[in-house]
Amino acid sequence: DAGVIQSPRHEVTEMGQEVTLRCKPISGHNSLFWYRQTMMRGLELLIYFNNNVPIDDSGMPEDRFSAKMPNASFSTLKIQPSEPRDSAVYFCASSRVEAYGYTFGSGTRLTVV
Amino acid sequence: AQTVTQSQPEMSVQEAETVTLSCTYDTSENNYYLFWYKQPPSRQMILVIRQEAYKQQNATENRFSVNFQKAAKSFSLKISDSQLGDTAMYFCAFRSGGGADGLTFGKGTHLIIQP
Numbered sequence: 001d002a003g004v005i006q007s008p009r010h011e012v013t014e015m016g017q018e019v020t021l022r023c024k025p026i027s028g029h030n031s032l033f034w035y036r037q038t039m040m041r042g043l044e045l046l047i048y049f050n051n052n053v054p055i056d057d058s059g060m061p062e063d064r065f066s067a068k069m070p071n072a073s074f075s076t077l078k079i080q081p082s083e084p085r086d087s088a089v090y091f092c093a094s095s096r097v098e099a100y101g102y103t104f105g106s107g108t109r110l111t112v113v
Numbered sequence: 114a115q116t117v118t119q120s121q122p123e124m125s126v127q128e129a130e131t132v133t134l135s136c137t138y139d140t141s142e143n144n145y146y147l148f149w150y151k152q153p154p155s156r157q158m159i160l161v162i163r164q165e166a167y168k169q170q171n172a173t174e175n176r177f178s179v180n181f182q183k184a185a186k187s188f189s190l191k192i193s194d195s196q197l198g199d200t201a202m203y204f205c206a207f208r209s210g211g212g213a214d215g216l217t218f219g220k221g222t223h224l225i226i227q228p
Contacts, residue, residue: 033215043204045215056215089156100146100165100208102216104158 002026006092006105013112018080021108024073025094033102034067034077035091043091049075082112115140115207119219126195127227133180134190134222136205144210147181147188152221153201161203164188166210192224200226 005024013019025032033048047057049069057067064083069075079086093104116139126132138147149161164172164181171179176196180189192199202223206216 035215042220043216043218045217048215059215091158093158101160101163102148103160104150106155106157109156 004092004094004103004105006090006108008108009106011108011110013082013110015083015112016081017112018078019082019086019110019112021077021090021092021110023075023077023092023105025075025092026103027073029094029096029103030072031095032069032075033093033095034075035093037089037091037107038087046077079110082110084112086110087112115142115145115209115217117205117207117217117219119203119205119222121222122220123223123225125225125227128195128197130195131191131193132195132224134192134203134205134224136188136190136219138186138188138205138207140186140207140209142209142211146208146210147179148206148208148216149177149179149188149190150204150206150218151199151201152204153198158204162190195226197226197228200224 007022030051034046037043046059047067052069067077089107089109091107093102095102118137145166147164151159151161162172162174162177176193178191202221204221205219208216
């Protein structure tokens with residue numbers, strides 16, 4: 001079991017650029033979650049999917065953020081255009097719907113300059 | 114909406130001592146799950162322990178145990194025989210029992226184990 005795999009581990013980009021974060025959940029897990037961690041706001045749930053379908057995106061901060069899950073083994077979180085206030089660590093986590101444990105990836109540290 | 118409160122931003126203890134981290138939560142639900150996650154400097158989120166609200170028995174995992182007081186909506190974490198490797202941020206988290214919803218996290222407690 002390779003765990004939840006996120007890429008890239010670090011991303012530095014200029015304001016206004018498009019950023020795409022990637023996540024591969026654990027095989028067999030059918031729920032996927034995107035979180036953002038900042039010093040000011042802590043860990044916030046952005047969006048989650050069950051069986052590849054977005055269930056709740058109320059945590060997505062604004063229209064510049066979008067997430068997709070085209071299949072059970074891949075998800076992306078896109079920010080377009082990026083802004084300095086988007087700088088944070090973004091985590092992906094997965095679980096089985098009927099279970100209550102969550103496994104987190106190692107996160108992507110995004111810096112927008 | 115549920116809220117999770119950790120009132121201790123930072124704690125420091127000597128190696129081998131016992132330390133208790135506090136967590137309170139607010140919910141109107143009767144069925145839910147509670148978690149403690151550890152985040153070391155590597156930033157990996159590691160599940161330490163979990164508790165089902167319908168279980169009266171407190172969960173235990175080796176040196177880690179919880180004191181779950183459902184009526185008081187309190188969920189504290191006790192670390193016995195603390196080790197240098199326990200130095201990390203510790204987050205308390207809540208999950209509704211209704212489905213595969215996301216976790217609601219507290220702000221975290223920075224625990225420092227001194228040699």
